[in-house]
């Protein structure tokens with residue numbers, strides 16, 4: 001259990017230092033296969049993900065029952081619905097990273113650049129806007145992600161999932177880099193040669 005909690009703390013610090021989150025935004029969780037059933041460790045509500053302590057991490061079961069002190073992230077239902085639908089997912093990182101979220105607020109989609117694995121579709125999947133923290137968002141996100149490892153939330157941010165937190169974190173970094181590269185390309189294409 002300690003190992004999983006430490007991984008969440010480390011991931012919070014990493015994505016903060018890489019400017020994928022700021023203030024109190026973003027949330028992270030991981031699934032722990034316990035003998036008594038799956039336990040989800042998740043970041044708390046209303047706290048910066050930078051500098052979290054072990055006692056800040058909240059433990060819940062798949063039905064959302066709280067098994068420790070503290071109050072889980074307001075997006076707890078979005079995490080739970082994805083875990084319920086996807087046996088292969090053991091970690092979720094949700095950010096409002098600026099370039100990817102800029103795309104989410106625009107009418108432009110983020111292209112799948114090399115590094116996303118097998119290219120099945122040219123663009124990252126996305127879902128229409130639902131209120132953050134709502135059961136509608138949880139339902140729509142868990143459906144919309146399908147078998148993908150990334151989902152863009154319209155006018156909101158990005159969800160990255162993986163077999164473990166390292167995977168989900170590196171995907172969040174890669175999605176942001178991809179969006180940044182595409183943004184720079186759009187900008188360069190829009191100016192005349194000097």
Ligand SMILES: [Zn+2]
Pocket residue numbers: 026075094095096132156157
């Ligand atoms: Zn969010």
